Amino acid sequence: MLGNRDGGELSGSSVPRAAKRDAIRSSLSSAMENSIRRHVLQYLDExxxxxxxxxxxxxxxxxxxxxxxxxxxxxxxxxHLPKLADTGFVEYDHRANVVVGTLPAWTESYLNSPTDC
Known part of the structure; x- marks a missing residue:
């Protein structure tokens, strides 16, 4: 999990919040380039x-x-799910075939306008 839903800093991290957001934003933009991963993230956000x-x-x-x-x-x-799990955007239990979205709440605007990523 990359962050909490309110966009706060990660516990135990010395990286400033803005740098974390930039890293998440970059990873999210890359993930959103694929239509299947974009649909997964949008569905999980809902x-x-x-x-x-x-x-x-x-x-x-x-x-x-x-x-x-x-x-x-x-x-x-x-x-797709292993790639999204590697970025921390989802948690995927491949044995139980269960997926949980773990995106911070502030990423919602990116999910709703994927062309702006």
Whole structure:
């Protein structure tokens, strides 16, 4: 998890808040370049708590030009969710197939206007 939902500083960190935000902003911009990851982050931002992989895949497939839900689930499991987990934007339990969004609240404006990232 990169930060708390109110955008505060990370505990135990000596990096100033502005530098953290710049790093998160850069990582978020990179993540948002991919349409599937963008849909994942937007869906998780709208959902409080955890979501099962199958539910997430169905939601992403709906918004991804009708792509096959099973194919999306495979891509999420093997590619997109691990990448998002590496950035700290999601927590993904691959054994339970459960995903939790961990973006700070201030990133919401980026999720709502992905072309501005």
């Amino acid at each position: 959902t409080d708590g955890s979501v099962e992989l199958a539910t997430l895949a169905a939601a992403v497939a709906e918004s991804a030009d009708g792509r096959n839900r099973d194919r999306i689930a495979l891509e999420l499991h093997h590619n």
